Amino acid sequence: MIQCDYKNAVKRMDRPSRLALVVSKSGNRGANIITLGWFMRTSIQPPMFAISVGLTRYSHELLSENRKFVLSIPSTKMAEQVLQCGTQTGMNVNKIEEFNIKVKRGKLSDIPILIDAVANFECKTITQIRSGDHTIFIGEVKYSWQNENPNLEQLLSIPDDENYVALAKVGNYIVGKINQDD
Ligand SMILES: Cc1cc2nc3c(=O)[nH]c(=O)nc-3n(C[C@H](O)[C@H](O)[C@H](O)COP(=O)(O)O)c2cc1C
Known part of the structure; x- marks a missing residue:
């Protein structure tokens, strides 16, 4: 074991990793989608997720204003869209329209769920904690959805x-998937 820079040690742990898309919406503005690597399950009963969102993100503003969000787990069909949502801001672009993201109405609110995802969780924000230059929003899952195609693979x-x-x-x-060729 050798002591090193934080950056070098983090490089050894951060890939492969799961990804999430978080859909948020406030007032009469359109829904927006952010790509997140920093998210986790935090409670079994009730089911809860934590997401960590940078203070400068447009999504941060929407998540602070409307205490609901959809946590969506992208499939391999969504590879391009995941990087588009993770490199452009909803301040300048309507990501759902520009990137042809297929959505449908959920049950909790007017924040849409994503049709090509492997799963969607409609969450109500219970609390939030400032963590340096990010805020951790903790949401309780109210409704869960899974893709009808059981073979659809999760994007990593x-x-x-x-x-x-x-x-x-x-x-x-x-972004991609595990190589299963031998
Ligand atoms: C693979 C990937 C993972 C990311 N993970 C996070 C994250 O966990 N938290 C975060 O705040 N931003 C993360 N980002 C950056 C945001 O997705 C990016 O800044 C986005 O353009 C913000 O969109 P918005 O301004 O519309 O909210 C990630 C981007 C990518 C491509």
Whole structure:
């Protein structure tokens, strides 16, 4: 074990990892979608998720104003859209329209769920905690949805090596799936 920079140690732990899309909406503005690597389950009963969102994100404003969000787990069909939502801001672009993201109405509110995701969770924000330059929003799951196709694969944030198949790439971000060829 050798002591090193924080950046080098983090590089060893951050890929592969799951990804999420969070849909938020406030007032009569359109729904917006942010890509997140920082999210986790935090309670079994009631089911809860925590998401960590940068203070400067447009989504931060929407999540602070309307205490509801949809946490959506993207499928491999959504590789390009995940990187588009993660590199452009809803301040300048209507991501759902521009990136042809298929949505449908959920049950909790007018925040839509994502049709091509493997699962969607409609959440009510219970509390939030400031964490440096991010805020952790904790949401209780009110309604859950799964894709009707059981073979649809979950999209991952992946390292650049032969154990994974890259499906989209922007800068240092690579998303894809596990390479199952032997
Ligand atoms: C793979 C990936 C993971 C990301 N993870 C996070 C995250 O956990 N938290 C966060 O605040 N931003 C994260 N981002 C950056 C935001 O998605 C990005 O800044 C986005 O453009 C913000 O959109 P908004 O301004 O419409 O809210 C991630 C981006 C990518 C591509």
